[in-house]
Amino acid sequence: MRALLNDVIFWVLALLALLAVASGVMVFRFESMARATYALLTSLLCVGGEVLLLGLDYLGVVIVLMMTIEMAIMAVFMVMYMMNPAGLMPMTMVHNKQGAAAICAVVFAVLAAGILLAPWPSRRGRPSDDPTLDLGLSLMGPQMLTMMTLGLALFATIVATVVLATRRGRYDRFGDDLKARRADDPVQGGRGR
Amino acid sequence: MPDAAPLWAAVVLPVALVVAAVVTAGFDAVLSGSAERGPAGGVREAGLRATAPLREALRLLVQQPRRTTAADRLLGRLGVVLVPVAAVLAGAVLPWGFCAVSDPSVGIVWFNAMEALAWAAVWLAGWGPNSALSLIGGYRFLAQGLAYELPHMFAITTAALGAESLRVGDVVAAQDGLWFAVWMPAAFVVYLLSALAMAFWGPFGHPLSRDAAGGAEAELAGVDRLVFLGGRWLLLVVTAGFSVPLFLGGGHGPLLPGWAWTLLKTAAVLALLVAGRRALPVLRMERYMELAWMVLVPLTLLQALFVAVVVLNR
Incomplete structure (x- = not known):
């Protein structure tokens, strides 16, 4: 039962990660600034969901809270300052397309290789009761x-x-x-x- | 300690919220009716007035949705649907008596996060139809959000501080003897104000007000309009209902069981808000902004300081 639950959590994590990356890509594909902003919000909400699933309840919910408010305000500025806010005329938010694509691909490949090649330690002891507190202490104790x-x-x-x-x-x-x-x-x- | 609710509670919750919303809307319709057309002549007329929101809902169900030129249908629909969804998700941590659909250790933050989705929802619903007036309504709600959110956050933080926990069940348990509303009156009043503002209803209905031809709802018709305005009633019920576990002792009370007290207190808060609406004009946001940041933020901070000192000396 527990192994099944872990499997389910793993696949939900993977799905959320895919969604986060896909909506992150859509930020640059959408021509409407409103859609780009809310695609970014979708991506960030997926990240919040990931953090929640990792057991960091407080951080996950706070990410959802902060990012929703932040992106709602950000949409105002995107519409105000970017050319073509409603996406009625074609525009692109990407500069140096080939170079950027190459750099992104290389960085992604290196990070993915790092995940597969790193010698991950096996678990010692048991998970802490309040991972948020532990994370906070180890980050900036x-x-x-x-x-x-x-x-x-x-x-x-x-x-x-x-x-x-x-x-x-x-x-x-x-x-x-x-x-x-x-x-x-x-x-x-x-x-x- | 709160009990875990059975799984079917997740199905019952939206239904219960909708019923509460219909009753509240009916009560409001009766009050509006007697204000506009005089007191009802008899039981039949009063009943007719009370069921006016239901009949309006049925009418909207069969009404043709309105299409506008170059509308962003995806975002508009998303905004409309997000209003009731946010309300129901926020309602998941509402304890019914001592038993909530879910009682996570960060329930209060969860509630706050879900009601913040309304920021996105109203702006999206205003943006979607490609209409100036509805966009104005959407922008108005963002300004309103900036005005009410800070005092609101301090108010709910004060309640969490008094219970030394972000779990809604613990907040209820901490009010076994004395309600938080008694020794945190400022936070309670600020919470009630922001409950109205969150539901963009009554004195805080400026984003949907008549001077902008309906604001964010200007171009909504048919099912869209029903979902959006119905979602607003749901939000009002949920935000008013959340003041009960936060400040009014949740299910605590003599004689009656917990669920009955929750119901009674929620009904009392809703009745107060609906009746109080008639005494208050619609507020322009820059006016509330100044009040919120110049008066309410310092007031709630002082309230939080007072509660912190009390908690430290306990």
Whole structure:
């Protein structure tokens, strides 16, 4: 029974991997930016499913959550910035076609050969109760402080970028001395107005 | 501890959700009817008004679907179908009494991930028909998502923090004595707001509002429209229902069995939302955005801090 279950999980993993690669390819084949974005989302959801099947529940579900929201927003930017957003006119997202294809094929072959040739260790002990915790500890256990600092620095960068990029700051809204009682906004409404 | 539900529960769940959605829509139709045309004259008229959503559903079943020029049928259909699918998948972790179809160790994150599929669904449904007004509706929902999602995440995180677990069953078990709604009122209220926003319904119906000729639903007709709007009711039922295990003690309560309490509490939350809708205007998203990020995010963070301190001192 257990062996059968393992077999089923293996084949589902393989199917998800195939789907992930196929929809990854479709990202470059679709001419519509909406379709390309959602093909990428399909690919990422398959990856989330793989992580779930590997027993990393939290990471798998978080991948699904983050990637859905991220791709939904990304679709807006793809439609906004790419030429031919709706795919009504032919365009291609690939540059240096032959070179890129050759590099991809070689990298894929090397990685696949690595899977087959690597001397994989056999299992020692038993699987941990909480693989997510173990993965987190082994990924960044000793560097936790560095990672936390990095996270803060990244977040501060995001906020600073938005502050620098915004066209209307608080001085435009509340006057040079910030003393205006009502914000001077092109669109009225919102908190305290 | 929650029991594992039998396998047939997976089949019953969508049916139960649909029944709940029909009842809720009927209640809403009765309230709208009495607001627009005065109170019902008798039981027969009230019954007619209550079954109006059902009759509308039957009408949509036989209506001709609308075709638009150069539509992206694949993505449009995907978006329409994704709404009820996301609702049912999110409902899989809803405990009925103390027994859910599935109670994974990360149930709360699962619920959040499934309701995030609605972001994709509404935008896709708006994008599909190649129509400006429906696309505007789709974009509006993304803006709405950005506004409600952060306070919403902090609210459900607070409930998980109080139970020190992401498992829905543990959250219910932690409310054996005191409901979370009592000592996390801010998180509870924010959750109810975001439940409405997730279902893009009532005061948060801007993505489908009349000023954009129906927004994301503008070009939907026939079965497409039925699946999309029916899926929205399902989403409302599921998100309202999830507030029961998160904040209202799940199946805990005196005298009655767990399933009856779940049913009662879910009905009460839905009644509150449906009745409260009549008192609130439809919100423009930039207005809610400002409220959400300037007031609700700090408020939910303070609430989470309070709960964290309580949990640390337990």
